[in-house]
Amino acid sequence: MNNTAKPESQIARTPAESARPRTRREGFRWRNPYIDLIQTQAHNLVAPTGRVFSDDERSDLRARLAPYVDSPGGVLVELGSGMGNHLVAQALRSPQAFLVGFELRFKRLYRSAEKADIAGAKNLLIVQDDARHLALNFAPGTLKAVFVNFPDPWSKRKWLKHRLLTDKFVATFRELLCPGGVLAYKTDQQQAFEGTLEVLKADQGLEITKLSYDLHNSEFAKDNLRTEFESLFVGQKLPIYMVEARKR
Ligand SMILES: C[S@@+](CC[C@H](N)C(=O)[O-])C[C@H]1O[C@@H](n2cnc3c(N)ncnc32)[C@H](O)[C@@H]1O
Secondary structure, three states, X not given: OOOOXXXXXXXXXXXHHHHOOOOOOOOOOOOOHHHHHHHHHOOOEEOOOOOOOOHHHHHHHHHHHHHHHHOOOXXXXXXXXXXXXXXXXXXXXXXXXXXEEEEOOHHHHHHHHHHHHHHOOOOEEEEEOOHHHHHHXXXXXXXXXXXXXXXXXXXXXXXXXXXXXXXXXXXHHHHHEEEEEEEEEEEOOHHHHHHHHHHHHHOOOEEEEEEEXXXXXXXXXXXXXXXXXXXXXXXXXXXXXXXXXXXX
């Protein structure tokens, strides 16, 4: 370290710096920088202006998504798409399809959109919307696949109602799938997985086509596209549970 350097507290500030509030008492309010950054990604990222989409914004979103249902590869949806590793990889793997990722968190939305640009994946849209609103965005029978990768576990009993793959939402997602469409689920959470597996098995409109209690040591490993969370869990040598169910 340079011995002549002054401590930070003694460095003179410019007038603009001095005028800027630095504490809550002075009026400082932290603003998530990704709220503004996502505005720069309008070509591949849609977010509501308020906390949720207004009726007009919702119908614009529906109108924007509707034509992709006729893509040769159909529309593939990922719920809780995180930082977008799987979404972007899936878009590159399926150039005939159109991918839509639903995610709530600003930084993850922005990073996904940026990742798609860097990878040159143009066949996707990232949407800041609650996954449980999926039926507001698509008509029944229009989706080719719904991916749910490592959803938040909501492991306490009193939180179970927040889980994404309850019987109610599985039924909704099945309604949205076209015949032959696939609901694909991966997790590291054994108990949540077994609960969802029961729901899928009990659903007469679905048929289990792939099942593994240790995806990375299974015949399905070679076609697997890793998510960010998956890489973490695999690094910790945790087994990954995977199931795919096809709409009859
Ligand atoms: C555990 S992370 C997994 C992220 C990514 N799928 C992965 O595997 O790396 C769960 C993600 O779902 C998002 N999420 C949670 N609830 C959601 C909801 N209701 N609608 C949309 N996204 C949601 C979270 O913000 C988070 O990014």
